[in-house]
Amino acid sequence: MLTLKLLLQRQRKLFTGDVKAGQEKSAMCVACHGTDGNSVVSMYPKLAGQSANYLAKQLADFKSGARVDPVMVGMVPD
Ligand code: HEC
Numbered sequence: 001m002l003t004l005k006l007l008l009q010r011q012r013k014l015f016t017g018d019v020k021a022g023q024e025k026s027a028m029c030v031a032c033h034g035t036d037g038n039s040v041v042s043m044y045p046k047l048a049g050q051s052a053n054y055l056a057k058q059l060a061d062f063k064s065g066a067r068v069d070p071v072m073v074g075m076v077p078d
Pocket of ligand 1: 025026028030031033043047069072
């Protein structure tokens with residue numbers, strides 16, 4: 001049990017994301033991608049469960065034009 005507790009404590013330190021800051025920044029994304037990234041409309045992909053690396057790459061690709069979508073292109077600031 002002690003080992004598990006130490007492991008969990010260590011993991012918490014490794015992932016120090018700021019949930020509140022993320023929720024504030026993604027307030028308008030909720031309209032399509034749903035609360036917590038669980039979209040209820042199938043034309044909008046669920047973002048929940050995707051890795052941060054994957055999501056960051058998709059956003060970078062929308063921005064660079066490597067991935068083209070008329071809706072999402074407006075979501076990535078210049
Ligand atoms: C008006 C609706 C709408 C809004 C608002 C919106 N998106 Fe999207 N998003 C889409 C659609 C539609 C797609 C699918 C594009 C495609 O098929 O290539 C998408 C795709 C994505 C993807 C790629 C998902 C995947 O599985 O590859 C990411 C990441 C994403 N959106 C992030 C965001 C973020 C972050 C915001 C807020 C800044 C946002 N979106 C706001 C409609 C929206």
